[in-house]
Every structure is written in C-alpha cells, then in structure tokens.
Amino acid sequence: MPRPATNLRESILDQARRLLLAEGYTRMSMRRIASRVGCTATSLYLYFKNKNGLFHALMDEGMDKLFVGLDHVLESTDTTPQERLRGVFRTYLDFGLENPEFYEVMFLLHPRHTRRYPPEKYRAARNRLERVGADIALARGDDPDPAEVQVLAALAWTSLHGTISLLVAQRVDARLDQETLVDRAVEHAMALALPPQS
Amino acid sequence: MPRPATNLRESILDQARRLLLAEGYTRMSMRRIASRVGCTATSLYLYFKNKNGLFHALMDEGMDKLFVGLDHVLESTDTTPQERLRGVFRTYLDFGLENPEFYEVMFLLHPRHTRRYPPEKYRAARNRLERVGADIALARGDDPDPAEVQVLAALAWTSLHGTISLLVAQRVDARLDQETLVDRAVEHAMALALPPQS
DNA sequence: ATGTTAAGTTAACAAGGTTAACCTTGGTAC
DNA sequence: GTACCAAGGTTAACCTTGTTAACTTAACAT
Numbered sequence: 001m002p003r004p005a006t007n008l009r010e011s012i013l014d015q016a017r018r019l020l021l022a023e024g025y026t027r028m029s030m031r032r033i034a035s036r037v038g039c040t041a042t043s044l045y046l047y048f049k050n051k052n053g054l055f056h057a058l059m060d061e062g063m064d065k066l067f068v069g070l071d072h073v074l075e076s077t078d079t080t081p082q083e084r085l086r087g088v089f090r091t092y093l094d095f096g097l098e099n100p101e102f103y104e105v106m107f108l109l110h111p112r113h114t115r116r117y118p119p120e121k122y123r124a125a126r127n128r129l130e131r132v133g134a135d136i137a138l139a140r141g142d143d144p145d146p147a148e149v150q151v152l153a154a155l156a157w158t159s160l161h162g163t164i165s166l167l168v169a170q171r172v173d174a175r176l177d178q179e180t181l182v183d184r185a186v187e188h189a190m191a192l193a194l195p196p197q198s
Numbered sequence: 199m200p201r202p203a204t205n206l207r208e209s210i211l212d213q214a215r216r217l218l219l220a221e222g223y224t225r226m227s228m229r230r231i232a233s234r235v236g237c238t239a240t241s242l243y244l245y246f247k248n249k250n251g252l253f254h255a256l257m258d259e260g261m262d263k264l265f266v267g268l269d270h271v272l273e274s275t276d277t278t279p280q281e282r283l284r285g286v287f288r289t290y291l292d293f294g295l296e297n298p299e300f301y302e303v304m305f306l307l308h309p310r311h312t313r314r315y316p317p318e319k320y321r322a323a324r325n326r327l328e329r330v331g332a333d334i335a336l337a338r339g340d341d342p343d344p345a346e347v348q349v350l351a352a353l354a355w356t357s358l359h360g361t362i363s364l365l366v367a368q369r370v371d372a373r374l375d376q377e378t379l380v381d382r383a384v385e386h387a388m389a390l391a392l393p394p395q396s
Numbered sequence: 397a398t399g400t401t402a403a404g405t406t407a408a409c410a411a412g413g414t415t416a417a418c419c420t421t422g423g424t425a426c
Numbered sequence: 427g428t429a430c431c432a433a434g435g436t437t438a439a440c441c442t443t444g445t446t447a448a449c450t451t452a453a454c455a456t
Binding site: 206237238240241244 | 402403404405406
Binding site: 224227228229239240243248249 | 442443444445446
C-alpha cells in the first residue's frame with residue numbers, strides 16, 4: 001500500500017529506540033523494527049542510510065538529552081562552582097544509569113563495533129568538559145594552568161564514567177549499595193576541585 | 199582427512215585470539231577462524247560448545263594473565279601497603295591498555311552481548327578486590343569498617359576502570375597526554391588510601 | 397576381517413544486513 | 427481523459443552469521 005506516509009520515519013525511530021533500550025544493539029534488527037512498525041525492512045533504507053545511520057540518529061537523541069541536562073546546571077548563575085560541579089556530576093551519573101543502553105553505545109563501545117560517530121558531535125561533548133574544567137579551576141582558586149585543568153576534568157570524567165560503566169555492565173558486587181557508591185563517586189570526583197593542599 | 203589431531207584445539211585458540219585482538223568479537227567468526235586454522239567451521243564445535251564457549255576459553259586466558267600480574271604485587275611481603283596499591287593500580291591499568299580487546303570483553307561489555315561469563319570466575323576477581331581493600335585499610339590506618347572498605351576499593355576500581363575504558367574506546371581528547379592521565383589516575387586512586395583528614 | 401570410535405567434512409537452516417528490481421498510487425501536463 | 431512521472435513502498439535475492447544433523451574416513455582392538 002504505497003503513499004501512506006504517516007510519518008513513517010518517526011515510527012521507525014520510536015520502535016528502534018524501544019528495541020535498543022530493551023534488548024540492545026544487535027537484537028535491534030532491521031526486520032524486527034520493521035515488523036513492529038508495520039512495514040518491510042527495506043523501507044527503513046528509505047529513511048536511513050543503513051542500520052548505522054539509524055543508530056546514529058538515536059545517538060543524536062541521547063546526546064541532546066544529556067546536553068540539555070548538563071547545560072541546565074552549567075549555565076545556572078546563582079550557584080557556586082562547587083554546586084555546579086556536584087550538579088553536573090550527578091546529572092551525568094543519573095543519565096548513564098537511567099539510559100544504560102544509550103550510554104553504552106555513546107561512550108562504552110569501541111568505535112570498531114558501531115561505525116564511528118561523527119567526530120564533530122564529540123566536539124560538543126568536549127566543550128562541556130572544558131566548562132567543567134573551568135569550574136574546577138574556579139573552585140580550586142589557584143592559577144589555572146590549562147593543561148592541568150584539562151587533566152583534572154578528564155580525571156573527573158574517567159571516575160564518573162567508570163562508575164557508570166561497571167554498574168551498567170553489572171560487574172560490581174551486588175551486595176554493595178549502589179546509591180552509596182554513586183554518592184561517594186561524586187565526592188571522589190569533587191576532591192579534584194579541592195584547593196591544592198599546602 | 200581424519201585423525202591428524204595436531205593439537206587442533208591450540209591452533210583454534212591461537213587464531214581466535216589473534217582475530218579477537220585484531221578485529222573484535224563479532225569479526226572473529228567461526229568460519230574465519232577455521233579458514234586460518236585450515237579446517238571447517240564445524241570442527242570448532244568438536245572442541246568448544248559454541249562461539250561463546252570458545253570465547254570463554256579466551257577469557258580465562260585473559261583473567262589468568264591479569265591475576266598473575268596482580269598477585270605478584272599483592273603477595274609481595276617486603277613492601278608497604280602504599281607500594282602494593284600503587285603497584286596493583288598500575289598493573290591493572292597496563293593490562294587494560296595493552297590488551298584492549300580482552301579488557302573490553304572482560305569488563306566493558308554488557309553481559310547481554312556475550313552470554314554471561316560464569317559468576318564463579320568473577321568471584322576470583324572480587325577476591326583480589328578484597329585484598330586491595332585490605333591494603334587500603336592498612337594504608338589509612340583507621341578502623342576498618344568492612345562496608346566502608348568495600349566502598350573504597352570499589353571507588354578505586356571504578357576510577358581505574360574508567361580511565362582504561364575511555365582510553366580504549368578512544369573517547370578522550372587526543373591532545374591530552376595519555377601517560378600523564380594514567381599517572382594521575384593512579385594518584386587519584388591512591389588518594390582513597392590517604393589517612394582520613396582530621 | 398570386523399567392529400567401533402575418534403575426528404573430520406558436507407549440506408543445510410534460520411536470522412541478519414543490504415541491494416536491485418519491481419509495483420502502485422496520486423498528482424500534473426497536455 | 428489520457429499519458430506521464432515520481433514518491434513511497436514491496437518482493438526477491440545475495441551474502442555472511444551461528445549452529446545442527448547426517449555422513450565419511452582413518453586408526454585401532456578384537
């Protein structure tokens with residue numbers, strides 16, 4: 001039945017997102033998406049270059065969602081640098097834990113598995129990291145050697161990323177309270193923003 | 199040509215390992231392994247239950263290699279807790295960075311992708327983490343509340359894991375010096391073993 | 397010679413991504 | 427009103443996966 005055009009693209013994205021979140025990248029197959037949408041697999045190729053293209057569209061969504069949350073904190077002016085840092089750290093952790101499948105494909109997967117996400121999109125991420133670095137420098141109050149600031153921001157990131165990663169991959173001892181670990185991870189990252197010890 | 203039995207199992211493991219390290223899990227296909235070994239794909243099933251079984255055999259190798267390195271440091275007696283901690287942290291980082299594909303499948307991948315690795319194997323890993331916790335407690339010198347020690351060890355792990363993970367996934371800004379980041383990651387983890395501030 | 401079994405192979409299936417070729421409707425030009 | 431044409435699909439097919447069932451062949455024991 002040609003010519004329905006009931007915004008098929010959106011339906012595809014909807015069902016693809018559901019499958020991705022529920023069952024992961026490999027089980028999000030073109031045929032299964034199509035079946036749920038109510039069309040054939042080849043139709044997906046009318047709207048997306050291939051499975052990777054479709055996936056990148058979903059990744060854009062995830063990035064946007066994350067950035068909106070981060071920017072909301074970073075751009076608040078009636079806050080101290082410490083408050084902003086704590087806020088972005090927690091926002092980042094929450095995003096990863098609440099959208100594990102998105103997080104996984106955005107930051108966890110080797111570029112080998114899903115073809116490389118356009119580097120310019122990662123520039124936007126790097127930009128947020130620089131703003132985190134700026135707040136770290138503010139919080140520490142010492143001279144901001146740019147290279148050192150970059151390292152500190154990266155360290156904060158690796159710390160949060162590691163926490164999300166191990167929790168998402170279910171590698172961490174189940175007896176360990178997840179909330180405690182998350183709280184402490186924030187504090188451990190915050191330690192990077194402490195004024196350098198005498 | 200039946201009955202060669204030239205230790206086919208070892209040849210399979212060799213070629214599988216090469217493919218895994220060079221091209222990743224999905225591109226390590228049964229047929230490609232077989233082709234390099236010089237047999238048919240179905241022969242692999244004589245030695246391994248399926249692709250996942252073959253993969254788990256490789257994973258055992260990786261685990262052993264990592265544990266040998268960690269134990270070498272953990273069991274040294276002529277060292278301080280601080281020295282041992284710094285040693286295990288660096289050993290762990292080096293292992294991850296030198297065997298990225300192994301590390302990826304061992305700790306990075308969601309159990310969804312490769313069928314679950316036997317939990318008892320992870321018990322061995324947890325055991326090492328407990329010994330790290332013990333050294334952290336020693337280094338801090340304060341009363342060792344077991345739950346707190348577990349959290350501290352987990353935090354150290356997440357921190358190192360995050361560093362490896364982002365470097366392996368090539369997510370970190372290329373302009374940032376990798377060695378510096380690794381060194382600082384060790385120090386950041388070591389901060390967890392500092393005596394609690396007054 | 398006769399089994400028996402270990403160690404392979406061939407052929408096939410289902411599921412995956414992807415492409416080429418084909419319909420089928422709706423609107424426009426004359 | 428008829429001819430065209432392109433948007434929006436579909437069908438059929440190809441190739442690569444993991445995996446299984448059925449068959450073959452070589453070596454050894456009796």
